[in-house]
Amino acid sequence: MSESTAREVWRAVLGDLQLQLPRPTFETWLKPTEGVAYDDHVFVVEAPNPFAVEWLERRIYHALQKTLKKVSGREFELQLKVRSEGDFYAVEQAPATSNQAGSATPTAQPLFEMRSFNPKYSFESFVAGPSNRLALSASRAVAESPGQTYNPLFLHSGAGLGKTHLLQAIGKTCASRGMSVLYVTSEQFTNEFITAIRNRTTEEFRRRYRSVQVLLIDDVQFLSGKEQTHEGFFHTFNDLHNAGNQVVISSDRPPRELVSIEDRLRSRFEWGLIADIQAPDLETRMAILAAKADQLRVDMEDSVIELIAKRVQRNVRELEGSLNRMVAYSQLMNVNISLESTLQILNEMAPEANARSIDPQRIFEQVAIFYALSVGDLMAKNRTKKVALARQVAMYLLIYELELSPTQVGRLLGGRDHSTVIHGAGKINGEVTENGQVRKDVLAIKEAIFA
Ligand code: ADP
Numbered sequence: 001m002s003e004s005t006a007r008e009v010w011r012a013v014l015g016d017l018q019l020q021l022p023r024p025t026f027e028t029w030l031k032p033t034e035g036v037a038y039d040d041h042v043f044v045v046e047a048p049n050p051f052a053v054e055w056l057e058r059r060i061y062h063a064l065q066k067t068l069k070k071v072s073g074r075e076f077e078l079q080l081k082v083r084s085e086g087d088f089y090a091v092e093q094a095p096a097t098s099n100q101a102g103s104a105t106p107t108a109q110p111l112f113e114m115r116s117f118n119p120k121y122s123f124e125s126f127v128a129g130p131s132n133r134l135a136l137s138a139s140r141a142v143a144e145s146p147g148q149t150y151n152p153l154f155l156h157s158g159a160g161l162g163k164t165h166l167l168q169a170i171g172k173t174c175a176s177r178g179m180s181v182l183y184v185t186s187e188q189f190t191n192e193f194i195t196a197i198r199n200r201t202t203e204e205f206r207r208r209y210r211s212v213q214v215l216l217i218d219d220v221q222f223l224s225g226k227e228q229t230h231e232g233f234f235h236t237f238n239d240l241h242n243a244g245n246q247v248v249i250s251s252d253r254p255p256r257e258l259v260s261i262e263d264r265l266r267s268r269f270e271w272g273l274i275a276d277i278q279a280p281d282l283e284t285r286m287a288i289l290a291a292k293a294d295q296l297r298v299d300m301e302d303s304v305i306e307l308i309a310k311r312v313q314r315n316v317r318e319l320e321g322s323l324n325r326m327v328a329y330s331q332l333m334n335v336n337i338s339l340e341s342t343l344q345i346l347n348e349m350a351p352e353a354n355a356r357s358i359d360p361q362r363i364f365e366q367v368a369i370f371y372a373l374s375v376g377d378l379m380a381k382n383r384t385k386k387v388a389l390a391r392q393v394a395m396y397l398l399i400y401e402l403e404l405s406p407t408q409v410g411r412l413l414g415g416r417d418h419s420t421v422i423h424g425a426g427k428i429n430g431e432v433t434e435n436g437q438v439r440k441d442v443l444a445i446k447e448a449i450f451a
């Protein structure tokens with residue numbers, strides 16, 4: 001059965017569910033899902049990440065199955081899976097009128113499966129910051145006048161920092177102006193090429209690729225090590241580049257570190273502009289969270305946004321995941337998103353590797369020294385005001401600086417309950433922004449710890 005039919009059926013299911021479920025639940029969990037395939041028994045639906053799959057399976061699987069039955073009139077086993085990373089998003093054929101005479105005949109049939117660009121990935125929704133400034137402005141310039149500014153444009157960064165987002169934003173902008181755009185991952189490119197060789201349709205393959213005005217190749221580090229594929233890509237690249245068509249490439253590392261890629265191809269990657277994206281700084285992380293919260297139409301206090309942004313530092317995908325989790329939790333439990341509930345939820349999330357390799361013992365020692373106490377005082381049951389404050393400062397530092405979970409911190413502090421830790425750390429976090437003295441103290445301790 002065809003791809004588009006699965007999609008249409010699932011759209012109808014979503015239409016039905018939209019009426020059954022609270023709007024934020026629908027927006028957060030269901031809207032990003034997509035029907036991708038079915039056979040006689042199984043209906044496959046993709047969700048954007050493992051957490052969404054888990055959530056849907058755990059919370060509303062039966063409602064999904066029931067609605068699917070109602071809409072399709074058939075009994076399916078519903079299978080939820082994570083959208084595969086190397087998804088192919090769009091092929092937009094140029095409308096017949098915009099093809100110049102003499103150029104390759106546009107093929108009626110799509111190059112690969114037809115999908116629309118992910119609507120989430122636009123320039124409007126991309127938050128600018130010092131970490132992505134060059135990549136963003138180069139992408140805008142390329143989208144504005146493809147083939148004329150930086151060609152190729154080569155974007156590189158670690159995972160989850162916005163490469164696919166920018167590639168798709170470029171693609172969408174160009175497609176909306178009637179250009180033929182092809183977004184493809186290097187794995188898909190490889191597969192297509194190998195299939196073409198097997199079926200002896202390489203000429204056809206080449207002609208199709210040559211008819212594209214903007215070619216976006218995502219995750220080029222996965223271009224297969226096979227010589228033939230490199231050869232195929234090399235020629236495709238040359239064809240497009242010579243014709244003045246735009247090529248945009250993304251990778252997890254700069255060209256010179258792509259050691260498995262042929263020299264001549266690598267050096268072509270360096271012809272245009274190479275721009276990297278770094279992990280966003282705190283301010284940018286906060287701006288991204290605020291924008292996402294806005295999209296989800298949830299109210300979030302600045303202090304909560306700051307807390308999440310401080311805890312989740314590595315990449316934007318994790319940042320989004322944390323926010324989605326917060327929103328889902330608050331809706332399911334019908335609680336406001338407060339500092340305390342945020343910490344609680346972050347605590348329940350899979351513990352992340354420590355961002356810094358500081359030994360907790362060092363924090364205890366420095367806190368004890370600062371308040372003229374012993375480390376043992378911090379662990380003990382002593383509740384004098386001074387000891388309680390010192391202990392709370394230690395909790396705060398362990399949570400905010402070492403990114404330990406409240407449960408871990410409670411254990412380190414002589415078996416205290418995680419709710420006590422959440423309360424203590426939250427209190428200091430509040431005072432750090434308000435109270436001049438506590439702020440100064442914490443800064444001094446931090447200096448000593450990280451010196
Ligand atoms: P990559 O391709 O580099 O692994 P993605 O482009 O898939 O990363 O980005 C991961 C997620 O983070 C996406 O949902 C994307 O929309 C989001 N994202 C990344 N950077 C930004 C940004 N600067 N502003 C808004 N959203 C961002």
Ligand code: MG
Pocket residue numbers: 163164165218
């Ligand atoms: Mg990507």
